[in-house]
Amino acid sequence: MSESYDLSVVIPVYNAADTLRTLTEDFLSISHFSIQVILVDDGSSDGSVDLANQFSDDHENVESIVQGTNQGAGKARNVGFEKAVGRYTIFFDADDIVHTDVICDAINGLDEGGADVAMMPYFYRRSLSSSHDAMNLNDSKVWSDIMGRAKRKTVKLDDAASLLGFSNYPWNKVIRTKTFREVGLRYGSTPVNNDILGHWYSLLFADDILLIDSEVCTHIVEASGSNLTNQASQVRLTLFDALDETYDVLDARPELRSRYAHHYWSFVHRTSRWAYGRLEPQVKPAFNERYKKHLNRIDLRDYSRIRRRRSPSLADSILSSLLY
Missing domain, CATH: 1.20.1050 (Glutathione S-transferase Yfyf (Class Pi); Chain A, domain 2)
Structure with a gap:
């Protein structure tokens, strides 16, 4: 499969009409690299499909895929990854906030060093109205133990295997598409926890892992939302x-x-x-x-x-x- 873009962004969409426009526009605003956005609707009933289709109609680098029934974010990510033609891929969630400058930094770092995956920390926010909170305690400790005072570091998994125990989020990693297509990267088929499999794939089959000490995402968990925490x-x-x-x-x-x-x-x-x-x-x-x-x-x-x-x-x- 030819690589037509610098970055493919795979976004599972389920009743995300309130946040999808802003997130998609944020990715499309990246000017330093060519971006492919793949929106995979997973049985929405709130107007998300119309919004995704409109983006697809208005932008040749946006693809809208509609699944008739809700099958889970893991299956939606797998469907989207099949369509990815970027040199790199990131799997992002429709209700989170992307920090595009860090995405660009990750692409530059992968280009310069040849690593298979770039991994970054994140902000955790309990609701849209609250301020940024730190990563959970285990993730903070793992990250601090590996990074020390370094702002970026390239490691082998054997030297940083505790990353396997990091929260299995999909959106804090930019992966080299060709590498992970060859090893058969996929996300799980379960309605929740489907990102565990993708997280382990992303690290087990990477020859080199680039760690960048800049938060790539603000992860939002609403008290009444459908996140796993709830x-x-x-x-x-x-x-x-x-x-x-x-x-x-x-x-x-x-x-x-x-x-x-x-x-x-x-x-x-x-x-x-x-x-x-x-x-x-x-x-x-x-x-x-x-x-x-x-x-x-x-x-x-x-x-x-x-x-x-x-x-x-x-x-x-x-x-x-x-x-x-």
Whole structure:
């Protein structure tokens, strides 16, 4: 597939009429690079389709794709990625705010150094009316431990494997399209947590990772919105479908699985405990059963290495969860 643009922007759209215009115009305002915007509507009912189609009619570099039913952001991203013809691709969410100067910095950095992915921090905002907040505590610690005082750094995953445990957001990474099309990058098929698979793909198959210490996005979580943070019902159980999809990728590649097992199971434990604390009480027993079932997939050799060399406390937590 020929590369016709510098950057392809894939945006899943679901009832985002209030924010889609501003976001699309922000990307189209980038003048230093040629931009392709791919809007994939995922069953909207609020006028988003008309808005996306209008952008497509008015701009030859905007493509509008309409899916008749809501299938989840992961599938929408996969559909959009099939149409991407930029040298680089970013997956962005329709209700967040992009910092275009950082996008341009990432493209320049990838051009200069040849890395496969550029990764940046983000702002987290609880609502449109609040001020910018820092990243969550785990992400802040991971980022600070790796970056120190550096403003940019190119790393191998083996030297910065804790990035695998970073929140699995899609919009803080600009990827080299050709590299990740060849390795089959995809997002998950679940209604929530579908970005876990994409996050792990983006790091596992990158030869070099460019880290830029500038916030690329303001991520907005409204108290009444549909973000994962606000989900407490049975839908949370699909976390384990998303984890199964991700572990399948590792399990099919024993070298990668054994190399990053500690990071994977640490991520599973932390994410599951975070989700459990936000569940409706009637869902918790089924959640625990799914958690145990996924833990049972651990390779015994990996478990032994975690216990003996990496993190005895994590091994204790895994065993305790299995026996509970």
